[in-house]
Amino acid sequence: MFSQSEENYLKAIFHLTTAEKKGISTNAIAEKLATKPSSVTDMIRKLSDKKVVSYKKYYGVSLTNSGRKIAANIVRKHRLWEVFLVEKLHFSWDEVHDVAEQLEHIQSPKLIQQLDHFLGFPTQDPHGDPIPDQDGNLKTIEKRLLSTLLKNEAGVCIGVDDSSSEFLKFLDKRGITLGKHIKVLEKEAFDDSLIIEINQQKMTISKKIANNLYIQKS
Amino acid sequence: MFSQSEENYLKAIFHLTTAEKKGISTNAIAEKLATKPSSVTDMIRKLSDKKVVSYKKYYGVSLTNSGRKIAANIVRKHRLWEVFLVEKLHFSWDEVHDVAEQLEHIQSPKLIQQLDHFLGFPTQDPHGDPIPDQDGNLKTIEKRLLSTLLKNEAGVCIGVDDSSSEFLKFLDKRGITLGKHIKVLEKEAFDDSLIIEINQQKMTISKKIANNLYIQKS
DNA sequence: ATAAATATTTAGACAAGTCTAAAAAATGTT
DNA sequence: AACATTTTTTAGACTTGTCTAAATATTTAT
Ligand SMILES: [Mn+2]
Ligand SMILES: [Mn+2]
Ligand SMILES: [Mn+2]
Ligand SMILES: [Mn+2]
Numbered sequence: 001m002f003s004q005s006e007e008n009y010l011k012a013i014f015h016l017t018t019a020e021k022k023g024i025s026t027n028a029i030a031e032k033l034a035t036k037p038s039s040v041t042d043m044i045r046k047l048s049d050k051k052v053v054s055y056k057k058y059y060g061v062s063l064t065n066s067g068r069k070i071a072a073n074i075v076r077k078h079r080l081w082e083v084f085l086v087e088k089l090h091f092s093w094d095e096v097h098d099v100a101e102q103l104e105h106i107q108s109p110k111l112i113q114q115l116d117h118f119l120g121f122p123t124q125d126p127h128g129d130p131i132p133d134q135d136g137n138l139k140t141i142e143k144r145l146l147s148t149l150l151k152n153e154a155g156v157c158i159g160v161d162d163s164s165s166e167f168l169k170f171l172d173k174r175g176i177t178l179g180k181h182i183k184v185l186e187k188e189a190f191d192d193s194l195i196i197e198i199n200q201q202k203m204t205i206s207k208k209i210a211n212n213l214y215i216q217k218s
Numbered sequence: 219m220f221s222q223s224e225e226n227y228l229k230a231i232f233h234l235t236t237a238e239k240k241g242i243s244t245n246a247i248a249e250k251l252a253t254k255p256s257s258v259t260d261m262i263r264k265l266s267d268k269k270v271v272s273y274k275k276y277y278g279v280s281l282t283n284s285g286r287k288i289a290a291n292i293v294r295k296h297r298l299w300e301v302f303l304v305e306k307l308h309f310s311w312d313e314v315h316d317v318a319e320q321l322e323h324i325q326s327p328k329l330i331q332q333l334d335h336f337l338g339f340p341t342q343d344p345h346g347d348p349i350p351d352q353d354g355n356l357k358t359i360e361k362r363l364l365s366t367l368l369k370n371e372a373g374v375c376i377g378v379d380d381s382s383s384e385f386l387k388f389l390d391k392r393g394i395t396l397g398k399h400i401k402v403l404e405k406e407a408f409d410d411s412l413i414i415e416i417n418q419q420k421m422t423i424s425k426k427i428a429n430n431l432y433i434q435k436s
Numbered sequence: 437a438t439a440a441a442t443a444t445t446t447a448g449a450c451a452a453g454t455c456t457a458a459a460a461a462a463t464g465t466t
Numbered sequence: 467a468a469c470a471t472t473t474t475t476t477a478g479a480c481t482t483g484t485c486t487a488a489a490t491a492t493t494t495a496t
Contacts, residue, residue, distance in 0.1 A: 037475085111317055245443065275444080275491090
C-alpha cells in the first residue's frame, strides 16, 4: 500500500515522463508538487526502496513497470471521478480537478470497477484526456496543438493542455468547448496570434491560448 | 480545517455521546478508534485548543456546539456515501462501511450538496440510520430493540445497531432485511431467545441478534 | 478510611513527511 | 582547464500522530 504522498509523487513522475525524457529531475518533481527539492530526494529514496522507481543519484528518476502501473491507476481514478462529477453531479469542467485530487486516493478496487460501469466505461475525461484501462494502458489520441495548424487547416477541439480553472473558464466565455469545429483563417506572424472560425464566427486567439488547445485534424 | 485524524476523533466522540452520557471517557474513545489512551489524551488536548471539545482533565470530554456540527457533517457525508454505494453502485449493505470511512473525509461542500440532490435527498442510510441535515440536525426515529418487544408484539425492521459485515451477512442469510415485518411469537426466558415470524415463516433468534435489530412498532 | 484496582496523564521515543542551510556534484562559460 | 552557476544531496530540525512505560489521579472494594 502507498500513502497519499507517495501516490502523488508517483503520479507526478508519470505525468512528467514523455517518450523522450527518461530521467525526471528532482527540481521538476519539486515544482510539480510545490515542494522543495530536498523533500523530493527523500521521497525518491523511499520509492526506490519500494522498487517503484529506479534512481541513480544526481541523474534523475524513472518509474519501474510496477510503479508505472500504480501511477496509471491513480490517473485512471482521477479521470473517472472527473467524469462522474461532470456527468452525474453537474460540476463544470473547471471545478472538478481539486475534488478529483482527493477522490483519486480512495482505496477500493470494487468502487472503481463499479464507478466505471456506472459511467458507461468512458474513454476520456472532461478535459479530453484518455482514461487508462485496468491494466494501466493508455490509448494515445491523434491530436495536435492548435498553434501547429497552418492557415486553412481545420479540425475538432478535443482537449486542453492546461486544465486550470482560469483557462477553462476563459474558454467557456469564448464558447470554446470540446467537440467544436475550428478552422484557422489567418496566422499573424508578428505575435503568433490566430484568427479562427468557430460557432460560425471569427475570433482572434493569442499564441498562449493556441498552445493549450488540442485539435484533431479533419 | 481538520485533519483526517481529528475528524475521526470528533466522529467517535459524537457517536459515543448519548442523552445521558455527558463526559466521554478517554478509554472509550481509545477503544472505538483502536488506539491507545495516551494518544487520545494528546489529541483531546489539541481539539480542546481548537475549541471543538471541552475537556476537564480526568473527567472526560464533550463536544462544543461547533464540534458537534463538524462531527454531524462527517456523519452526514458517511451516510450519504453509503446510500450512493448501495443505490447507484450496487454494493450490498455489508460492503459499504470501509469505503465510506474514506469518502467521508473528502472536502467539498458542493460535492455533498450535489450528491444529496443526486440521491433524491435521502433521510436514512442503508442500515436505517438517519442522515443529518446540512445544519447537523438529526431526526430521531421512533424505534426499539427487538429484544425489548413482548410476546405477540410486532413491527417493521428499520435498522441495525451493529453494522459489521459479519452481522449484516448473517441477516441476509436469514432473510432479515430492512422493511420486513416481524412478530414475536415466543420469548424463551431461559436464554432470552425469541421465536419470531418473518417472511411467513417461524424463526428462532438468539438474544445477541435481538439486541442488534431495531423495530418500529406497529 | 485504607488499600487495591482501574483510568488517565506524563515523559520520552519513533516514523512520516516536510523544511532550511550547507555541502557536494554536475553543468555551463570563458 | 579553471571558474562560476545550477542542480542535487546531506545534515539537522520541526510537526503530526502514534506508541510504551512510568507516574498520578480516581474509583471500587474491603
Ligand atoms: Mn484533473
Ligand atoms: Mn482531467
Ligand atoms: Mn458506516
Ligand atoms: Mn451506516
